[in-house]
Amino acid sequence: MAAIRDLGVDTIIRYYDNVAETLPCKTLVPEETQAILQAGFSLLAVFQHNNDNPMTFVTPGRGTLDAQRAIELALANGQPSGSAIYFGVDGVDGAIQSANYEYAKSAGGEISPSRQATLKASMGAGSFRKHQEFYDIYREEAVDLFGGTAGKHGPHDILPYIDTYFRDIQTIFTNFGNQTGIRYKIGGYGGGLVCEHLLSSGMVEYCWLSQSKGLAGYQSFEASQKWVMRQELTTICNGWKFGTGGDFQFDFNTVNPRTPDFGQWNTQVDYAVPFSRPLKRDGVGCYAWRD
Known part of the structure; x- marks a missing residue:
């Protein structure tokens, strides 16, 4: 983390996911949150569970389930009220x-x-x-x-299903906020067409533009400057290795100077709320530094 900090990175974006993760160790957990914040970074959360599959949006009720899990993880990680949770629309258009x-x-x-x-x-x-x-x-x-x-x-034919997904998220977030006073903002991640649609319909407060320039509407949305972040092409760090082998890699994101606040947070709240830990795979867990 010190090396990443030396690169000039201010915010680390991490995933929320279902208990049965799409990738091992994908889900942000409280121990990691604490370590990242103590190292001087801000955090941003994006929920993704097969959000690159059109059937995720076609399936009735998925927005509700994803929103409920996202709130569960936000509370477990001490994500403060007023910050944002983004939801991926990862190339389904x-x-x-x-x-x-x-x-x-x-x-x-x-x-x-x-x-x-x-x-x-x-x-x-x-x-x-x-x-x-x-x-x-x-x-x-x-x-x-x-x-x-x-x-x-x-x-455009997938947009009605994306609408339903985000309306369900809005309903869960609104009801939760009314009941608890804890209100999370909603962000979206996707291509230009999807971002423009979500913002213009008022379904998200922020939109993060995907690096996929081949998706519909990329150029016009980038030029509009409505994005809060623009994802750049993947950077590979030669010599930094994952524990499983292979070069460490991540995506830099350019923050729009017009929107320095895009829902990130730098404090951790102790809500004392238990949550469903990610499943262990092959006897190995991902929710502690030593397992």
């Missing part, structure tokens, strides 16, 4: 575009073995798996989910 492109390339059928090999080589196995899973759902349910004609959908 682009996934609609990709499914439509695939629909045309594959003539509405299954992806051929030769094309599968090409996509795996260009996208990587993990990204291809996600692409194929959603494409298979799209082939069967496109009209039921999005109306219109299969193969003719675009990024």
Whole structure:
């Protein structure tokens, strides 16, 4: 952390996630919060649990569940009232575009073995798996989910589901604030189209622009200066190694000088609220420095 501080970093952004994390050690926990704040950083939290999958937003009730878990973690980490929790919309508008492109390339059928090999080589196995899973759902349910004609959908067709997701979050946050007096602001992370939509509809107070310049609306939203942060391309620190091997890497973010307050916090409140710890994987836990 001292080395990161020497790079000029002021705020560390960490994840909130469900108990069954999408990545081991993804979830911010109180011990880490305390260490980060004591090292002189501010913190910002973003909730992500398969928020790169369009079906997360299509699934009824997911916004409610994610909001409840986010509040549980905010209390456990001593996140003070008045700060923000961001929720990811991680390229699902682009996934609609990709499914439509695939629909045309594959003539509405299954992806051929030769094309599968090409996509795996260009996208990587993990990204291809996600692409194929959603494409298979799209082939069967496109009209039921999005109306219109299969193969003719675009990024705007996911927006009604994103609306529902964030309305559910707003309801949970508002009710919680009314009951407790603890009020968390809502932020969004996503591409330009999604950020513009969330801000203009009043569903978020802040929007953090994704580094994915290929997503719809990136250039216009960047130029609008409505973003509070702009995510930059991934930085790889040669010589800094993860415990599991591989080079340490992270994304710098540029803070808009117009909005130096974007929901970060630098104090920890002891709410004395227990919470559901992330699950252990292979006997190893992530919620203490030694486990």
